[in-house]
Amino acid sequence: MEEIENTDCMLVVGSNTTEAHPVLALRMKKAMRKGAHLIVVDPRRTWLAERAEVHLQLRPGTDIPLMNAFAYVILEEGLADNTYIENLTENFDEFAAAAKEWPPERAAELCEVSADDIRKAARLYAKTDKAGIYYTLGITEHVCGVDNVRSLSNLALVTGHLGRESVGVNPLRGQNNVQGCNDVGNNPVYFPGYQEVADPEAHAKFSKVWGKELSKTPGLRLDQMMDGMHDGRLKAFYVMGEDPVVSEPNAKHVESGFEQVEFVVCQDIFLNETSRIYADVVLPSTCFAEKDGTFTNSERRVQRVRKALDPPGEARADLQILHELAAALGDDWGPADPETVWNEFADYSPRFFGIRYPRIETFGLQWPCPELDHPGTKFLHEGAPMRGKGKFYGLDHVPAWEEPDEDYPFLLTTGRTLYHYNAATQTARSEGHMDKQDRCFVEIAPADARDLGIEDGSDLKVESRRGVITVQAKVTDAVHPGVLWMPMHFAEARANVLTGDGKDPEIGTPEYKVTAVRLLT
């Protein structure tokens, strides 16, 4: 992350970094003080956008045409890194053909930005040697989330901005252990360490390690589990530290799903909307300050979490609960010691083999770290892309799952704020944070507010085809007319009551970023 300070150009796409990743944004601010160029692609005028050399305030859901137009300019003006393309990439022709379909003027019309700004931004990014792309959920939470990411990696490949310090395509992880969750195998198609369930060798290996023949059937993704509750595939749910009723899209669909499930266990530190109504058993567990273990951050750095307090009452450490339950189910794993568990993971996951507790006592290590004396890996794709050749993709615009129409004329997009976190189970219990922001609001452009007679601070009903919530109107020119923005944090006005069933077909990430709504005053 300290690499960010030394970048000369930042292309920040779909990331309100100063609010969602405030401390990482300090590195960006430092780079700005040192004179780095800043390009922001965001439907809102955020803190960074206000200070950007170019702010492309695009219509949500039009990232691919915009990135294709960047590529168009880069190819047209001879700004591509031809040596990199020739030696280290493949599928260039398909990409170039797709880019050719999107001259800046065409993209400008769809994206609702200026063609000149697209040209200016593309030149800045391509001409600056040390230029990095930073993205987050504004890119991924779309029906075309995967293709959106590919459209960014296309840009890095075509300019050769990859595999060096302070460049690359950098996802900023929203939760503290998103990275680690996947790393350790909390994934329906991967065993720990990204070893595929479908790979007979990996299957044999873990069957041996755990001493029993494991299932070869690939599991259900989260979105498939949500659907599975309706179609009978899923009859029981074990939920650790989650509140799907609040956090998954289309709340009514989730609730009616839970009603059909026969048995639900929730392991958590608070009761939540899911456990209060649907849990058969609730197991009280621990927060981060009450247990030992590790988290893996956005830069793949594994860091030690240490116990500072005992859990309240009879609450138990999550690891202890899981071990005791396994034993009760006839699977004896031995004592619930975090270091022993980590070692079991690292012993059988080659990319993590070199990371051990004593080595990360004072400072974490970044994987890949295959040997006990390996220093860890600061950035990926050094010298050449990890898969051998970087693959270009020919991409085209993918319309949102639900576009605004006559009945639901506004496009609602969602995000995080500085003062709260996710479902706010923790920040809403902090009075000082509530002082700053105590209820849900929706940002609406002054022109729209005028047309509908909406006053700043007044109550407003936001309705989609799935549901309706009441929020406070915040009239601001941070959003364009026709676009609304709302935070996702507030239990009494849950954005997921409104959001629909759109999701990326490849990985199932829900489309939280585009919903058609109407306003009732």
Add this chain to the structure above:
Amino acid sequence: MNSDLNVSFELDGKTVEVQAGETLLAACRKTCTEVPTLCHDDRLDPYGGCRMCLVELEGAPRPVPACKTTAAKGMKVTSQSPMLERVRRTMAEMLMTEHTSGNGVQVDGLEECAKELGVGAMPIKFENPRTWEDRNRFLAFDPGACILCDRCVRYCDEVMQCTALEHVGQGSEAFIQPTDGASFLDTSCELCGGCISTCPTGALYEKQATAPIAETEATRSVCTFCGVGCVLDIHTKDGKVVKISSEEGSGPNDGHLCNKGRFAWQFIHHKDRLTHPLVRNAQGELEETTWEIAYSRVVEGLSAVKKKYGADSIGFLASSRCTNEDVYALQKLARSAVGTNNVHSCAAT
């Protein structure tokens, strides 16, 4: 390291080598030469305000601040001498006359420094009438302990770029305040508490803190409020959190934290915390129970569903906020103990 980029000079009679561009203060620290400072923070631009780090430089008409002087080839620098000690003691005495002890929530760097130099408390009572309406629950300010080093103001300007604090007036009339004398909640302040973290005397401190720092025990851990992975210290006393801080130079965050990481910890001791296992009774209500009963209900429930519909009818969902070890154990529970690959989390980025 490219030796062309290094400069060598003489420090206290010994030749030392540092990277080009490094300050004399950095060189002193590298060679474990004690030079006191109060206004310096490595994360801020060199300032040279407190004059505690004065050193003698051959050829210079008077001592120079080490924090603001870049090392150059051939320099001859003296960091310890009777004259420098006299100067430092005088500076400390001057600061101590305007300084009253804080409440101990933070370490008081000035008092520590003064003690080293043999300077005791010697406050001259200054009336500090300037207070402001302040509804915020996080940041507290004790003007008596402030030595006007401007670290807080500079942190807010340079690091956060929020400009929520200002240094107003001159001489004995000078003071620090939230911009325009407003409440922190009404300024551009983002309540990150970085001003507290850089304050050398404890004039700015955590309002929520319940005990002096000296009475607490610190445990180093990692923040859970986003994917950056800020390293932090949880200060506890008698099984309760007193405050959370982060040490400069530690972790990917270099001691910086945001308002959530530093202040959003009340949930840990909140009355809503679950303290007993719960099971749903015949009336459909959740009631407290023992772990034995809770576990046997889980085993019964999962086994019944598995028997009736097969292992793949059971789904496991983990928060992306749990530890690697917890999540590893959950997927092992699903795969090994129950027999399904239905394990996932809301990992969307």
